[in-house]
Amino acid sequence: xxxxxxxxxxxxxxxxxxxxxxxxxxxxxxxxxxxxxxxxxxxxxxxxxxxxxxxxxxxxxxxxxxxxxxxxxxxxxxxxxxxxxxxxxxxxxxxxxxxxxxxxxxxxxxxxxxxxxxxxxxxxxxxxxxxxxxxxxxxxxxxxxxxxxxxxxxxxxxxxxxxxxxxxxxxxxxxxxxxxxxxxxxxxxxxxxxxxxxxxxxxxxxxxxxxxxxxxxxxxxxxxxxxxxxxxxxxxxxxxxxxxxxxxxxxxxxxxxxxxxxxxxxxxxxxxxxxxxx
Amino acid sequence: xxxxxxxxxxxxxxxxxxxxxxxxxxxxxxxxxxxxxxxxxxxxxxxxxxxxxxxxxxxxxxxxxxxxxxxxxxxxxxxxxxxxxxxxxxxxxxxxxxxxxxxxxxxxxxxxxxxxxxxxxxxxxxxxxxxxxxxxxxxxxxxxxxxxxxxxxxxxxxxxxxxxxxxxxxxxxxxxxxxxxxxxxxxxxxxxxxxxxxxxxxxxxxxxxxxxxxxxxxxxxxxxxxxxxxxxxxxxxxxxxxxxxxxxxxxxxxxxxxxxxxxxxxxxxxxxxxxxxxxxxxxxxxxxxxxxxxxxxxxxxxxxxxxxx
Amino acid sequence: xxxxxxxxxxxxxxxxxxxxxxxxxxxxxxxxxxxxxxxxxxxxxxxxxxxxxxxxxxxxxxxxxxxxxxxxxxxxxxxxxxxxxxxxxxxxxxxxxxxxxxxxxxxxxxxxxxxxxxxxxxxxxxxxxxxxxxxxxxxxxxxxxxxxxxxxxxxxxxxxxxxxxxxxxxxxxxxxxxxxxxxxxxxxxxxxxxxxxxxxxxxxxxxxxxxxxxxxxxxxxxxxxxxxxxxxxxxxxxxxxxxxxxxxxxxxxxxxxxxxxxxxxxxxxxxx
Numbered sequence: 094x095x096x097x098x099x100x101x102x103x104x105x106x107x108x109x110x111x112x113x114x115x116x117x118x119x120x121x122x123x124x125x126x127x128x129x130x131x132x133x134x135x136x137x138x139x140x141x142x143x144x145x146x147x148x149x150x151x152x153x154x155x156x157x158x159x160x161x162x163x164x165x166x167x168x169x170x171x172x173x174x175x176x177x178x179x180x181x182x183x184x185x186x187x188x189x190x191x192x193x194x195x196x197x198x199x200x201x202x203x204x205x206x207x208x209x210x211x212x213x214x215x216x217x218x219x220x221x222x223x224x225x226x227x228x229x230x231x232x233x234x235x236x237x238x239x240x241x242x243x244x245x246x247x248x249x250x251x252x253x254x255x256x257x258x259x260x261x262x263x264x265x266x267x268x269x270x271x272x273x274x275x276x277x278x279x280x281x282x283x284x285x286x287x288x289x290x291x292x293x294x295x296x297x298x299x300x301x302x303x304x305x306x307x308x309x310x311x312x313x314x315x316x317x318x319x320x321x322x323x324x325x326x327x328x329x330x331x332x333x334x335x336x337x338x339x340x341x342x343x344x345x346x347x348x349x350x351x352x353x354x355x356x357x358x359x360x361x362x363x364x365x366x367x368x369x370x371x
Numbered sequence: 372x373x374x375x376x377x378x379x380x381x382x383x384x385x386x387x388x389x390x391x392x393x394x395x396x397x398x399x400x401x402x403x404x405x406x407x408x409x410x411x412x413x414x415x416x417x418x419x420x421x422x423x424x425x426x427x428x429x430x431x432x433x434x435x436x437x438x439x440x441x442x443x444x445x446x447x448x449x450x451x452x453x454x455x456x457x458x459x460x461x462x463x464x465x466x467x468x469x470x471x472x473x474x475x476x477x478x479x480x481x482x483x484x485x486x487x488x489x490x491x492x493x494x495x496x497x498x499x500x501x502x503x504x505x506x507x508x509x510x511x512x513x514x515x516x517x518x519x520x521x522x523x524x525x526x527x528x529x530x531x532x533x534x535x536x537x538x539x540x541x542x543x544x545x546x547x548x549x550x551x552x553x554x555x556x557x558x559x560x561x562x563x564x565x566x567x568x569x570x571x572x573x574x575x576x577x578x579x580x581x582x583x584x585x586x587x588x589x590x591x592x593x594x595x596x597x598x599x600x601x602x603x604x605x606x607x608x609x610x611x612x613x614x615x616x617x618x619x620x621x622x623x624x625x626x627x628x629x630x631x632x633x634x635x636x637x638x639x640x641x642x643x644x645x646x647x648x649x650x651x652x653x654x655x656x657x658x659x660x661x662x663x664x665x666x667x668x669x670x671x672x673x674x675x676x677x678x679x680x
Numbered sequence: 681x682x683x684x685x686x687x688x689x690x691x692x693x694x695x696x697x698x699x700x701x702x703x704x705x706x707x708x709x710x711x712x713x714x715x716x717x718x719x720x721x722x723x724x725x726x727x728x729x730x731x732x733x734x735x736x737x738x739x740x741x742x743x744x745x746x747x748x749x750x751x752x753x754x755x756x757x758x759x760x761x762x763x764x765x766x767x768x769x770x771x772x773x774x775x776x777x778x779x780x781x782x783x784x785x786x787x788x789x790x791x792x793x794x795x796x797x798x799x800x801x802x803x804x805x806x807x808x809x810x811x812x813x814x815x816x817x818x819x820x821x822x823x824x825x826x827x828x829x830x831x832x833x834x835x836x837x838x839x840x841x842x843x844x845x846x847x848x849x850x851x852x853x854x855x856x857x858x859x860x861x862x863x864x865x866x867x868x869x870x871x872x873x874x875x876x877x878x879x880x881x882x883x884x885x886x887x888x889x890x891x892x893x894x895x896x897x898x899x900x901x902x903x904x905x906x907x908x909x910x911x912x913x914x915x916x917x918x919x920x921x922x923x924x925x926x927x928x929x930x931x932x933x934x935x936x937x938x939x940x941x942x943x944x945x946x947x948x949x950x951x952x
Contacts, residue, residue, distance in 0.1 A: 304753040447788040458779035475787040
């Protein structure tokens with residue numbers, strides 16, 4: 094018919110499926126990148142990269158500075174030193190990720206759209222993982238590139254080929270573990286400050302408990318009590334550097350995987366469209 | 372109601388960084404019920420917050436019941452505030468919450484409980500007073516907010532969107548309550564963007580838009596003052612067309628339209644028009660006149676005109 | 681009507697807030713936090729009964745020594761600052777986030793009294809939970825190779841130290857919470873970054889921390905559990921106990937005064 098109805102018309106075009114998570118991802122990224130404080134934190138997180146790059150430059154160009162030449166342990170140490178920024182980024186971004194949605198009753202709205210719970214969780218997880226990989230995996234890989242660029246040869250890389258999968262694997266494990274943990278904690282509360290404290294307690298209190306047990310037992314075989322120690326132990330195993338604790342690496346890995354598993358279960362139970370009030 | 376103004380603002384301005392919330396407002400609010408009207412973002416909430424001492428004026432001053440309100444906790448003995456936000460201490464029951472807030476006024480626990488019970492009864496929540504607020508419906512939450520505002524029997528009630536979320540029956544009851552409180556001697560300032568609600572409570576209004584006061588006073592007087600705006604009159608009569616021919620001859624009639632089974636006339640001089648209409652009706656030559664209304668003489672029309680201009 | 685006075689108003693707010701604070705979800709977290717040392721102490725007691733405590737570097741570990749280690753590692757270095765950050769930064773910030781601050785600020789109660797009342801309820805809440813936890817741990821651990829009677833003065837000193845520490849940290853973070861929009865990160869950086877780092881720096885800078893004065897009140901030797909602890913012991917210069925008490929009292933009073941002033945002067949614009 095030549096004159097079209099100007100009222101509401103159903104959309105009859107094609108719809109993309111399974112990409113709803115990307116809407117959450119892109120909206121969150123845009124929102125974070127609009128914050129000056131966030132940009133400052135991101136820039137500050139790259140300070141170690143700059144320091145290391147200078148270190149590699151000096152080692153490559155001054156033979157007297159060969160003592161600071163990079164080794165596999167340097168890259169392992171890079172991840173250790175980034176822990177502070179991983180902690181700050183995780184708390185800044187992750188604590189409010191689900192807590193604020195719960196506070197604003199936005200979960201009902203989200204889940205009333207053609208968005209599954211899995212897509213919602215994946216959307217939130219992807220934001221966290223993206224930013225955390227940006228401050229861990231990306232600078233670590235760039236350091237490899239920088240090393241090759243400054244020395245003008247691939248010899249370091251060829252003699253440490255395991256670094257590429259090691260950096261990737263450890264970055265993924267670390268980022269996945271902290272992201273899942275903070276999201277699980279975020280889903281337990283409507284107060285992002287409370288979530289931040291819970292996350293801090295998870296790390297620091299477990300570390301304090303380990304300190305006590307270490308004093309009691311006189312050894313480090315109980316390092317698995319502290320969650321941060323498990324990640325460190327797994328990292329040492331992946332990078333093939335001497336393990337820092339007496340705990341077998343597979344026990345630490347089991348704890349890490351258990352944490353991820355428990356977080357997944359918590360998320361599955363907490364991400365619901367309706368909350369029953371007694 | 373005559374008496375000292377309950378609120379007096381003198382060159383009151385408030386800005387948030389670069390954004391001006393309230394722009395050089397000077398006014399007085401008389402005793403009785405006053406409606407504070409404006410669209411979203413007009414500055415109603417800013418003015419409410421300045422009146423209740425939650426914000427400090429950037430310039431100028433504001434007094435409530437004759438006293439400055441900012442940093443003056445003593446003033447709150449006489450003020451009851453019902454905020455717009457739907458936020459509570461959810462784990463408390465309605466009774467516990469109202470009792471605890473009244474207790475902050477310095478009354479004994481027994482007195483606080485009695486005052487809370489009375490307030491809950493007034494708003495119709497006695498039977499659910501011992502339920503947790505988290506389990507309340509939207510309307511009940513709104514009523515418990517009203518209860519905490521009036522429990523300590525203040526002279527001035529400041530109500531920010533008090534009817535929001537209420538069903539029509541409860542809305543009517545609440546409007547009746549507000550009028551009862553005014554009759555009992557309280558002054559009430561009610562803010563809303565729903566015009567007919569305010570109209571049903573009071574004819575004394577404050578119209579605000581873009582941080583400025585557009586008009587204040589009796590809505591009918593304001594209407595009369597809007598000289599340039601033509602006055603609409605709707606007439607339903609037996610012989611509408613013949614009546615229309617009579618009015619066409621008058622030079623103050625600006626337009627005529629036949630609609631809804633009657634005649635809608637726009638006139639630039641309502642006094643002259645009504646006098647002519649009375650003459651025509653009294654003569655009986657053009658049949659019976661069944662209805663004469665002025666769709667213009669209401670808040671909606673005044674508001675729309677002022678906000679658009 | 682006379683102007684409401686700060687202390688009586690604060691006591692009214694204290695009554696209002698205490699119940700909420702004690703029975704809130706965050707107190708579950710608090711209970712877990714103080715329950716963990718008890719669980720740990722129980723575990724150690726069972727192990728000690730079965731196998732005895734280890735000998736480390738030729739020296740046998742006794743109950744009183746272990747109790748000192750627990751006090752340092754769990755309570756002084758973690759529980760006290762975390763509770764200060766957790767509750768202190770939330771006193772006003774939580775009410776603002778929950779948009780319930782309006783109800784408190786439109787009552788005939790000075791704003792500083794609102795803060796003070798909430799601070800008192802925080803202190804009551806944490807003292808009611810932390811001190812019994814320490815006492816239980818004491819009775820579980822100290823009898824292992826030690827004497828309850830002999831170590832009792834140390835317990836009394838520990839309890840006093842904890843109250844003073846909780847009060848001081850709470851006051852400092854009350855001000856942080858009242859002053860800043862996002863106080864948690866600043867609070868955590870201060871509690872776990874500044875407080876430990878500044879003690880390593882020789883000079884007067886360490887006097888700008890609560891930990892410097894608090895550690896003088898701890899009646900146990902600092903454990904050498906890490907290189908940082910060894911460094912801390914090496915650089916440790918302790919003020920006299922009376923100096924610490926005076927300074928911590930001063931920090932508490934100044935912190936609360938600053939927090940009260942901030943709350944009085946600040947406008948809290950609730951997000952719509």
